[in-house]
Amino acid sequence: MKVLIIGAAGMVGRKLVERIAVEPEILGGPIETLSLVDVFEPPVPTSLAAIAKPGTVDLAKPGVAEQLIADRPDLIIHLAAIVSGQAEADFDLGYAVNLDGTRWLFDAIRTEGLKEPYCPRMVFASSIAVFGAPFPESIPDDFFTTPLTSYGTQKAISELLLADYTRRGIFDGVGIRLPTICIRPGKPNAAASGFFSNILREPLSGQEAVLPVDESVRHWFASPRSAVGFFTHASTMDTSLIGPRRNLMMPGISATVGEEIAALERVAGPKAAALIKREADPTIQGIVAGWARCFDATRARELGFTAETEFDEIIRIHIEDELDGKIGG
């Protein structure tokens, strides 16, 4: 099979490719060509060098989508996006990439299919940002999408297009609404959600981390390993079971910051937990107050998507996957 991953240099993209390197048939069969594209050149694991075709592209440029679709990939995993803060700061860029880029990709598949029958699997990364406060305590699968950011708006629009193009037989789409990924690997960043990972990742490496909110703050999490699993499952599942409602909120763990810290203490000991410094930040507190706390995610679970069931597991996965099993840096 031919596979195209758009956004292959991002965190989820890289982890997905690393997973393919370990399990070459995880996307449903042997891969003939693996096109890996992003605005930066995506890394290619040595074992995939023979089949990988890395490239740098800007999906917001006219003609790019047609080039990507020209060799008719059987499976397309679309992870590329301008992130939330940047899409809010730059109206034109966010709409150009997150809406127009996605629509051009979808339309390039339609154009290709008008030449000769073609209906690839299309797995699209959406986000909890399609929802906007106020919420019920646990958000049901049939809750409406009233985003409060341009990023969330662009993702919600792309979801609607995905469902309509699927209904029309243009492709076989699955929209994956990702929970907040935790523990996000890498360095601390300035994103408002960064602290959810920082307060675990940094202490696990012997570093201090700042907690800007109260321990009672509750949010919805899944590990990077689960995120990869969402995309491999969506790539291989029987989509006839989904029906016309093609966008699925992924399972996760609803946990408070206090529960995160208790799990850290159980897995890594009180010295690790003691590295968390409490420095209240009213701006971040205000932003986080508008975030979803819990989802039912019933449909996704029934369709075979799985995530962690306790927070300790999220921490152990980080230790295994990022720290070679060693705590303390």
Next chain:
Amino acid sequence: MKVLIIGAAGMVGRKLVERIAVEPEILGGPIETLSLVDVFEPPVPTSLAAIAKPGTVDLAKPGVAEQLIADRPDLIIHLAAIVSGQAEADFDLGYAVNLDGTRWLFDAIRTEGLKEPYCPRMVFASSIAVFGAPFPESIPDDFFTTPLTSYGTQKAISELLLADYTRRGIFDGVGIRLPTICIRPGKPNAAASGFFSNILREPLSGQEAVLPVDESVRHWFASPRSAVGFFTHASTMDTSLIGPRRNLMMPGISATVGEEIAALERVAGPKAAALIKREADPTIQGIVAGWARCFDATRARELGFTAETEFDEIIRIHIEDELDGKIGG
């Protein structure tokens, strides 16, 4: 004030203009210019000739939106759309008009506002087609939009853009999800929903009408007069009360076909009801089975939108507004 009505030659557009002719300040104050545009030249009531600027435009053509916005209207009522059946039959046309045309209009307002501060009221006609079966018996205001037509998809996307552009301060938007309008004036048409009006309008004029479904079929209705009221209220209301969720399901009556016929018999007598011929049509029965039966419409009612409370009123409005008070043709 300057007013622009796009889609002014359609049924709701014409009735809205006729209402303005009778009550010249119903849109919130004296009107300086009333631009009335559509793909056909909209009719202009004599009393509005001095202020009306009728025109034929195609919103799907580049540059048209900018021309419409060039004189900076204070109020824009956007009713124009490719209808459901045509948008389903012609993929490109539906997306070009219902999505791109609407977005170009919204972007033209943004461009105008970047030159000099500008934030008009924008009232947008959406539809119950943003919802897709299966539904709960009565659909709550926070139910998700999972359209099952390209038309519904295009309306749902436009709603998301309306909310985001409003949040950004580009305009002050209100999205009006219209119930099925009943009794629709004019001739019987081939639309799957046509019979809901046909079985009342034709007998009220002494003509036979065909009922293709069972009397137990339930649907959601408002009169053309109520539809006009939705747009005049949205044009003049205090939008600060709406909050960020700018798209509102309008109130209406949930009634079965049997209740429609009983109301006809009460208002116009058994001879009128006897003009309804039952001819089951499995295709129409199948389409109608997927339609919404009832809405809560709580938010819109709380925000001052009103519709009929009993079906007899819907019939009396048709007799008053379309038949000069006379039953029987």
